[in-house]
Each structure stands twice: as C-alpha cells, then as structure tokens.
Amino acid sequence: xxxxxxxxxxxxxxxxxxxxxxxxxxxxxxxxxxxxxxxxxxxxxxxxxxxxxxxxxxxxxxxxxxxxxxxxxxxxxxxxxxxxxxxxxxxxxxxxxxxxxxxxxxxxxxxxxxxxxxxxxxxxxxxxxxxxxxxxxxxxxxxxxxxxxxxxxxxxxxxxxxxxxxxxxxxxxxxxx
Numbered sequence: 690x691x692x693x694x695x696x697x698x699x700x701x702x703x704x705x706x707x708x709x710x711x712x713x714x715x716x717x718x719x720x721x722x723x724x725x726x727x728x729x730x731x732x733x734x735x736x737x738x739x740x741x742x743x744x745x746x747x748x749x750x751x752x753x754x755x756x757x758x759x760x761x762x763x764x765x766x767x768x769x770x771x772x773x774x775x776x777x778x779x780x781x782x783x784x785x786x787x788x789x790x791x792x793x794x795x796x797x798x799x800x801x802x803x804x805x806x807x808x809x810x811x812x813x814x815x816x817x818x819x820x821x822x823x824x825x826x827x828x829x830x831x832x833x834x835x836x837x838x839x840x841x842x843x844x845x846x847x848x849x850x851x852x853x854x855x856x857x858x859x860x861x862x863x864x865x866x
Contacts, residue, residue, distance in 0.1 A: 748806065748807060748808065748810075748811050749810070750804050750805070750806040753802070753804055754804060754840070754842065757800070757802050757842055758844075759848075761848075761850055763842055763850040763852035764849065764850065764851050766851055767789045767790070767843065767851040768787075768788050768841050768842070768843045768851045768852055769787045769788075769789075770784070770785075770786050770841040771786070772784050772785075772839055772855050772857050773857065774858060776833060776857050776858065776859045777860050779860075779861055782830060782831050782832070782857060782859075783828070783830055784803070784830065784831050784839070785827070785828040786816075786826070786827055786828075786841045787824075787826040788801065788843040789825075790825045790845070792822060792825055794820050796845065796847070797819065797825070797846050798818045798822075798825040798843050798844070799845065800817055800818065800844045801818065801827060801841065801842070801844075802814075802816075802842045803831065803840070803841055804839070804840045804841075805831070805834075805838075806837050806839075807834060807835050807836070807837035808834045808837070813831050813839070833857060833859050834859070835859050836859050838854050838857075839854065839857055840852060840853075840854040
C-alpha cells in the first residue's frame with residue numbers, strides 16, 4: 690500500500706484497509722490554526738487588493754497640510770528652514786526650523802509642522818510652542834526616503850499660517866531604501 694506524503698491524515702486510509710474496504714480518495718490535509726489564519730489573511734488581502742507594503746502606501750502630504758492650515762493658503766515668509774542641499778544618508782538629515790516671532794503673550798507661534806512630500810508617511814515632526822518657549826526654533830534629525838521637498842509650516846496664535854520649503858537631494862534612502 691502506498692502511503693500519502695507526510696502531513697496528510699492517513700488514519701482514514703488505515704482504518705479502511707483494516708475494515709477490508711479501500712477508500713483511496715479520502716485524504717485531508719492537516720493545517721494548523723496559525724497556517725489557516727495566515728492563508729485566510731493572504732486570501733482576504735488578495736481579494737480586496739490591499740497589500741501591506743510600504744511601496745503601495747499613499748503619501749498624505751496634501752491632507753496633512755490642509756488639516757494643519759484649516760484650508761487657508763499659507764503665506765511665504767517668517768519661517769526659515771535650514772537643511773543640507775544634498776543629504777548623503779537619508780536616515781539622518783540634520784534640520785533646523787525657526788520662525789520670526791517675538792514669542793510674547795500678544796504674538797507667538799503655537800505650532801510648527803514639518804512635512805516631507807515623498808516619504809511613505811508625510812508627517813515628519815510636529816512641535817507645539819507657547820510664549821514660555823522664548824524662541825520659535827527647533828532642531829532635530831529627520832529621515833527622508835528619497836530626494837524630495839521638505840515643507841515647514843508655522844501657525845501663529847492669531848491663526849495666520851506661514852511656510853517655507855526646501856528641496857533635499859538624498860543619495861542613500863532613509864525609509865527602507
């Protein structure tokens with residue numbers, strides 16, 4: 690008697706052979722719960738066209754900017770974005786953003802938003818400020834996936850929004866590149 694490959698339920702065949710009847714067409718594949726869940730998730734992803742890959746992620750820069758500005762058109766000026774023109778490594782790009790503001794109770798910067806228009810996730814960093822901050826400036830290192838525009842937006846306490854942007858050429862990608 691030929692035995693089926695390992696992993697197949699052979700109990701039915703052995704029982705049938707002992708009883709004197711041969712049921713060769715009854716073979717079932719034993720699948721663990723984990724394998725069944727993985728197969729179901731893969732089938733669902735394929736059926737709906739939703740695949741969990743960064744390559745298919747949509748950049749949401751416009752939506753983030755629109756939400757931050759409340760639909761207002763940001764004005765040029767007051768914001769200064771300092772980034773290198775060429776970043777040799779996109780994993781760690783030094784950045785400084787500053788806003789011309791007296792930072793008094795009468796006039797101050799409430800928020801600064803940095804957006805990268807080609808990263809898989811456009812929102813890079815969001816700073817919240819108050820008159821107690823003393824100066825409207827922040828420096829950090831950011832990650833850039835590829836050559837792209839980095840956009841800085843600053844919201845004032847009176848609701849005005851100012852912007853600046855800079856193109857950064859990345860030679861080695863930072864977000865999975």
